[in-house]
Structures are given as structure tokens and as C-alpha cells.
Amino acid sequence: MVDGTGGAVWGRAEQQAFRSRVRGCLLGGAIGDALGAGIEFDSLAAVRERHGAQGVTDYVPAYGRRGAVTDDTQMTLFTVDGLIRAHVRRDTGAWHPPTDVHAAYRRWAATQRDWGPDERKHEDGWLAREEWLYSRRAPGNACLSGLADDRMGTLERPKNPESKGCGTVMRSAPFGLLVGWEPQLVFQLAVECAAQTHGHPTGYLSAGAFAVIVHAVTRGDSLDGAVQQALAQLAVHPGHDETTDALRRALGAVRQGMPDAERVESLGEGWVAEEALAMGVYCALVAEDVRHGLLLAVNHGGDSDSTGSVCGNLLGALHGETALPPHWVVELEGRATILQLADDFAMEMTQGSALHTPATPAAAPGWLQRYPRA
Incomplete structure (x- = not known):
């Protein structure tokens, strides 16, 4: 099915299953983001006082509407855009995905x-x-400052070297959808792109770990097995201790009793990368199902939209789009754009050779207008 670079020959059933997981990942993350958007800065006590003992059980108004998404979904979509553009631009002989993702983040x-x-x-x-994307939805300072000029942060010279905010994790699920890549390459790409805005090892290694978890479940592994793969990738990288410990605490919390908001809060608040990762995982x-997982992920006193986004990305990639609660899908802001981008990504990864090649660059001129090589 895969050749290590994403240029595989896919059967029809495989294409359909992959598209469902891509749609599920992007829509699920956006739903989790939107569920948490209206309570992002509230304490757990305030959430319960305002919405009842169970907290929020549906979208609540944020940014003037129900189902509004935040910078988490915005940046995730531009990650997808950058990855498609990287694969298209490979026809020119240029192949450096971090550069294309950085250009997308600048957009x-x-x-x-x-x-x-x-x-x-x-x-x-x-x-x-x-x-509709031209709207500020509480973007992180490190994301804004890291992209304020055209210098691309690298692992050798990262932007914001002391920052490990969750802005790395919440945008990194799409790297895991590169199912034709080997896990270590997925990890490395996510890490390099995270360093464009956040230079602390915990910040960029948490992004790499999240990408590997998404990658494994998209390829059909169990979520527990996916976390073990991420731990194995982390182990060989200096500065991994905080991220590794956070994931191990998440695994340990599963065995400590029935899940509730207090147990979620025992893993942190989600404002920093390793906590958002652990809480979402x-x-x-x-x-028990997508609805249960997402409501658990947002009803706490921390960065509810980011932990909801991480959880939604995982559950959507694991179960596919049809597992998502339809009443949440219907009201989701930007749903048409998200679906269009998801389908374009799935098409590029599975049928890219029919859309563009170095020998026939104009095979699908409309595609190159959507995703120019420049």
C-alpha cells in the first residue's frame, strides 16, 4: 500500500478508508476545539456553575456563534495546506517539506x-x-512572534527557544496522516515544523509524539500501541523526559479508576505542550465513544479547546468520520472548507501521480491553481 514517500498505489477500498480517517481526524479535532472554545479560560468550578454539574454537553457560543473554532483548527488546516503544497512542489525537484509548511504558517x-x-x-x-479564516481566535504569542518575520526557525536555531506552549501540539495531527512515511520521518518533520515557533525540546518533541500517535492509529494500530510507538521514538531524543513522563502518566491514569474531570486535571491544565498531549491522549x-471522550477532554479548568482538539484528532483518526456526532458536525464552523481540504489531502496522498508529475505538469491545471508550486 505504501512506498515510504507517499507515492503508493492504493486500492479503492483503501482510498475510501483513508479518506474517512482524514476527514475524521480534521473534523474531530475541529469539533473538540469548538466544544472547548467557549470555556477555554474558565475554571472547572465556573464551568459547572454556568453549565451544570456535568459541565458543557454541547456547543456554547464563542466568537459570536455556536460551533466556532479557534486558532487550533486554523493552524491545523494550514498544516494540511503546506503538506499538500510540499508534495506538489516535489515535481520541480525541490523537496523540503518544512519550508512549505513554514510558508503555509506564514499565510x-x-x-x-x-x-x-x-x-x-x-x-x-x-x-x-x-x-472566514480572517479572524483572531486567541492565537498563542509564540505562534505569532515565531512567524512575524520570514526567517524559518530550525532545530539548530529555533524561534522562541524557551517556549513549550501547546501551540506545537494542537496543529500537528496532519503530519500523522502521512501514512506512506515511516514513523521516524513523521516524528522528525513534526519536530522541525514545531521549532519554527517553539524552541523548547518539550514543545517540539510533544508535537513529534502526537504526530506518531496519529500516524499509528491512522495505519490501524490501537491507541495504546500508538502511544508505545511514540514513547519509543521519544526515547532516542535528548530532552524527552517531560514528554515521556506526561504520556506515562496518561497511561497510568487509565488504570486509576473511572474517568472524571478531576482525573483529567491531575494531568495538568493543557497550556503547555506535554500537558495538552497527555490530557488529550x-x-x-x-x-466510551467520541461524544464521551470529547466532553471529558473539554470539561476542566485549563486549555479546553486545545485538549479537545487533540482528543478529537485522535478519535476521528481512530474511528473515521462516521463515528462523529452528526449534530456537532452540522453546526461546525468552516465544515465545508475542512471537508474540502481533507478530501484534497487524501486525493494528493493516494492519487497525486494522476494530478501532476514532472513529465506532465499540467495534467490537472485546476489542481495547480489550488496548490501552486511557487
């Missing part, structure tokens, strides 16, 4: 300062022209 950063897409250039592609591990 996201423009949506945080520009009024709208009127001034976007053709080479920016279609996603940067989606007007724990909620996915103990989830």
Missing part, C-alpha cells in the same frame, strides 16, 4: 493581521482566500 499569520483575503496573490492558493484512551 496563516497573515490572516491574523489582515482584514481579509482581497490582497492575496495567486500563488497563495485557495485556502488563504477563505474569508488520556481522554481518547478512556472514551
Whole structure:
């Protein structure tokens, strides 16, 4: 099915199953994000006082509407855009995905300062022209400052070297959807792209671990097995202790009794990368179904949208789009854009050779307008 670079020959059933997981991952993450958006800065006591003993059980208004997403979903979508553009640009002989992802993040950063897409250039592609994305949804300072100029942060010279905020983890699920890649390459790419905004080892290694977990479940592994794969990848990287300990605590919490908000809060608040990762993973591990897992992931006194996003990415990749509660899918902001991008990603990964090759660069000119090589 895969050849190590994403250029595999896929059967029809495999393509359909993969597309369902991609859709599930992106929609699930966005739903978790939207469920947490309205309570992101509230304590658990305040959430219960306002919404009842169970906390939120449905979307609550945020940013002027129900089902609104935050910077977590915005940046995740631009990660997908960057990965598609990287695969398209490979036809030119240029192959450096971190550069393409960085360019995509810079396009996201423009949506945080520009009024709208009127001034976007053709080479920016279609996603940067989606007007609904031009809205500030409490973006992290490290994400904004890390992308404020055109210098790309690297592992040797990262941006914000002391920052390990969860802005690395919440945008990194798409790296795990590169199922044609080997796990160590998925890990490395996620790490390199995280260092573009967050230079603390825990920040970028947590992103790598999350990508490997998504990668494993998308390829059909169990979630517990996926976490073990991430731990194995982490073990060979200096500075992994905080991320490793957080994941081990998440695994340990599964065995400590019935899941509840207090047990989720025992893993942290989610504002930093390893805590958001551990909390999202724990909620996915103990989830009775998608609804149960997502509500558990957002009802706490920390970074509810980010932990909800991480949990939703995992459950969606694990079970596919049809497992998502339809009433949440229907009200989700940007659903059409998310589905279009998910389907484009799945098409590029499974049928990219029919859309563009070095020998026939204009095989699908509409595709190259959507994802220019520039």
C-alpha cells in the first residue's frame, strides 16, 4: 500500500478508508476545539456553575456563534495546506517539506493581521482566500512572534527557544496522516515544523509524539500501541523526559479508576505542550465513544479547546468520520472548507501521480491553481 514517500498505489477500498480517517481526524479535532472554545479560560468550578454539574454537553457560543473554532483548527488546516503544497512542489525537484509548511504558517499569520483575503496573490492558493479564516481566535504569542518575520526557525536555531506552549501540539495531527512515511520521518518533520515557533525540546518533541500517535492509529494500530510507538521514538531524543513522563502518566491514569474531570486535571491544565498531549491522549484512551471522550477532554479548568482538539484528532483518526456526532458536525464552523481540504489531502496522498508529475505538469491545471508550486 505504501512506498515510504507517499507515492503508493492504493486500492479503492483503501482510498475510501483513508479518506474517512482524514476527514475524521480534521473534523474531530475541529469539533473538540469548538466544544472547548467557549470555556477555554474558565475554571472547572465556573464551568459547572454556568453549565451544570456535568459541565458543557454541547456547543456554547464563542466568537459570536455556536460551533466556532479557534486558532487550533486554523493552524491545523494550514498544516494540511503546506503538506499538500510540499508534495506538489516535489515535481520541480525541490523537496523540503518544512519550508512549505513554514510558508503555509506564514499565510496563516497573515490572516491574523489582515482584514481579509482581497490582497492575496495567486500563488497563495485557495485556502488563504477563505474569508472566514480572517479572524483572531486567541492565537498563542509564540505562534505569532515565531512567524512575524520570514526567517524559518530550525532545530539548530529555533524561534522562541524557551517556549513549550501547546501551540506545537494542537496543529500537528496532519503530519500523522502521512501514512506512506515511516514513523521516524513523521516524528522528525513534526519536530522541525514545531521549532519554527517553539524552541523548547518539550514543545517540539510533544508535537513529534502526537504526530506518531496519529500516524499509528491512522495505519490501524490501537491507541495504546500508538502511544508505545511514540514513547519509543521519544526515547532516542535528548530532552524527552517531560514528554515521556506526561504520556506515562496518561497511561497510568487509565488504570486509576473511572474517568472524571478531576482525573483529567491531575494531568495538568493543557497550556503547555506535554500537558495538552497527555490530557488529550488520556481522554481518547478512556472514551466510551467520541461524544464521551470529547466532553471529558473539554470539561476542566485549563486549555479546553486545545485538549479537545487533540482528543478529537485522535478519535476521528481512530474511528473515521462516521463515528462523529452528526449534530456537532452540522453546526461546525468552516465544515465545508475542512471537508474540502481533507478530501484534497487524501486525493494528493493516494492519487497525486494522476494530478501532476514532472513529465506532465499540467495534467490537472485546476489542481495547480489550488496548490501552486511557487
